[in-house]
Amino acid sequence: MTSLGRSRKGDIKKLREALDALSLKEESWGVSPENAELAGIIDEALGFPAPEGSPDTIEDKARSYARAARHADEVRADVEAVAKAGLPSTWVGEAGSKASEVTKAAGRSAEQMAEKFGKAATELSLLAQGIAQAQSRHAHGMDALHDARAQLGDNVLMVPGPYAVKARSIARGGLGSLESGVEAAEAAGERAERELDKLTSEARAGQLDSRHLSDADRVVLADAGAHGGDPDENEILSTTDLQRSGMFLDRMSAEDRAAYDKLLDGSKSPQERAYLMKALAAGYSLKEIQDFSAGIRPYGDDPAWLQQHLTPIVNRSDDERRYGDQSHEVAFGGQVWEQEGNTCVALSTVTMHAQSDPLYALELTTGGRPGDPEYDSPEAFEERLRDEETRVYDTREGKKQGMSGEESEKVADDEIGRHTGADYEAVSVDSAAKREDALPEIRDSVNSGRPVAFGAREGTAFGHQMMIIGQEGDKLQIYNPWGFTTWVSEEDFVNGTMSGASSEDYPTPTDIRIPQ
Template identity: 45%
Template sequence: MTTGRLREKFTDNQDGLNKLHKRVQAIQVDPDSFDDPMRARNDLADAITEAREFSAPYGSPDHIDGVAGRYRQAAAIVDRAQGDVKKVAKEGLPAVWVGTAGAKASEVVGAASYSADQMAQKFEEAVPVLRALSEGIREAQSKHDFGVSALNAAASILNNGGLLMPADELRRAKTAVLDGVSYMSEAAGRAKAAGVEAQKALTKLASEARARKVTADGLTDADRLVLADAAAPGGPADLNEILTANELKRSSEFMDKMNAHDKAEFDRLLSAAKSPQERAYLMKALAAGHDVREIDRFAQQIHGRSPQWLSDRLTPVVIQSTESGTNYVNYQGAKWDQGPDGTCVASSTVNARAMIDPLYALRLTTGGRPGDPAYDNPTAFADRLKQEQNRVHAEGGGDPLPDGGMNPYGQQHVNDVEVGGHTGANYAERKLDNTAERQASLAEIERNVDDGVPVPVDVKGYSGKHAMMIVGHEGDRLQVYNPWGTTTWISEDDFVNNRMGYTTNGHYPTAYSVYLPK
């Protein structure tokens, strides 16, 4: 079952049952409150009829358990295969070329080993998700059955009563109806909760099936595998893939739209690249919307550089782990921060663009002259970063510096231009005025971040207001970039319940607004 169908199949009847419960509560069955016992009896009978029209929660727990078992078997099979592939990779292979993108056989086998390991992990991670879904549906169906039994008991009371039922019998019938509707409402809520949790987890796992998102004509399966799995060094590979899901899709679409000349030139650049990381950054540049002429110059600047060199200059945020705590974002010791000026919106936007546009990142870190000590140094980087932050601040119509600040219209505009212009997203503000709205926004925030689209978030507290950017998601945790030059992992519960202060030394605990693609 697809995750889209999960939402459809587990749509709940809870609202309708809750409304019915309120109507039953209003039925008067005490002698001091009514003068027509026949009406009370008929109203209760009608409520029973209406409640019986609500279907039991959909799903077969036994079937879902069977699927979970098959996933576990698949995980074991893939795990054994991964061991065989890993052995081949370790024994070494000749440096032959395969695929039009120039991936070496050793790179392909290494990527295959890594992908098999990831596949086994994802299959295994799906098992408890499916088990929880099965148990949730089983519990929901059991509660629904309790509700039906209570309704049947109420109907029996009404059917066995005389023409004019005593008040105590009407009270018994009403209590049974209320119990039945309550059980059915709880069942619907349990089914919905189980479906939502399963959909969220399975959508995340599906988003990580990355190689299938590379669809460009002319690339072999080996090319797709190596490109999708290329990661920046410095942290777990699965948290630092260079190409996001959205970039894999966009770069493939752009390749398919190229004319013959540009396609041949881009193929040449890919084939000449010296590492999977170098190829991945070329594809990332294409996904960001750069033409082949721009990418050609970029390719010359990064050609033959080590993966660590590329990561330092082209990937501002490398994720070390998903544990709580603050990590500093810097280039050669100079922080990616806003400094003393009130350019938090602009600074968050600049960092987000640098994460998705490697040409932009290279221009900021090296001035477009990598290796030239007059340009490629911490002080020069800090100066360029400040100038760029000021430019974006002015673009958004920000208030005079140093106090600064920017209104929602300006914030949306700079994110549309600077970030959305390179991801295909157009942002719209969504208010988060209460816990329920923050909870409701989580799934969409995480889906966009999983696809590689950063999500701006505004926070407030006793110190005023501040703008940051949600740039990562793993499990039930969100990674937040603070333009004070740090990244921090917080839990979903922190986001929902006004504990965003972990990212700002306690100054701004409440998320009150996010900007999501329309």
């Protein structure tokens, strides 16, 4: 519930408590000062604002989105017809391959567009229904309050006891309806905000805003997904990557731009091109990206190799997103990305650095020698992972066990923010209200590709850091540096009952690092 909703519920609670505190007696037939207090409470309740919004206007918007969904589906069918008919025989070799990529990507884009517009129509319709329901309950409550006030008449001091008691009972029911209206409005608004913000974050191709790229380039790059799961749940380029890579493209000199174009043109797959764009988004120089390109080029047409070496975490198709399911390991060739010792801050930061930065991921997985079994192996990877874990862990002050929230913020800036353009800010969330207020920022961050670090604990016990890396509906995806990803409900996050993400020792989030 928003702070406004909590405030309004708090106001209703105070009025209810004031009603209950009145010493009204049915046998009273004389002058009663408390009747005036009762009338004042009812009058104050009658000034309570109605839930805002126009259900009819919102429903009109829903119908517009539904029409757009139908149009997008028609486009999808047309594009699929082109794909099935085959490309012209003159489009062969590299040009034919790229034309095929564009056609497939355009078809998927149109399909996703239809789904998103349809989802928006549904959510707007639900919002309209929710507001209408909230306003109806509010109106019912107001009718009851007017009835209660009428029981008292104009000369409230002389109202007989039975009438005063009845007025209080009616007013109490009216306040219950007002509270129900607040809850309905809040529930409708929160769902709409969550779902529509998510849909906005998934409008991807337009985020790659560069005068150097065609619309076809944007569609193919935004569509490229890491191997291992549904492509639209494993896009290689986050919205942050799309924005930053376009910005860096436009800043290149003509000479550097020509050299970078040559790298893109030589790529064997959309995935390889997307990783080159991700390297640019991470802030690397042309020379560094050229060296990176040379390392991955032999495997450019092997999406599984690219994913294993460059994207540690993927959303797999068999993930049922059950609360507390800790079976989805994050591993390289069987070696799990997991902490060793009191290094949850360090290891979670290292993993998220690799998830955001393909050059760093390649160095960790291959030691800069892709294909060399002495370096490109799970055993060699573990040695390098331990070295990086120790390097980050040793930035702490002194030789204490674990790292503080301030140290977590610093390493997040140094290791992750440097490659995503984020400046992490420590925020205390030591109450359910604070955690609830933080949810919109958390959703915005992870949906743009910026992980959110948080510490969890039980009471004052030693804490454990994990990362929020995704959001779907009312669930949050968690990376635990014990080596797995899992899902928790937003309700469990708010209530501090998310032990399923780790253990009973760490159920309650108490502090977060939000990327700004």
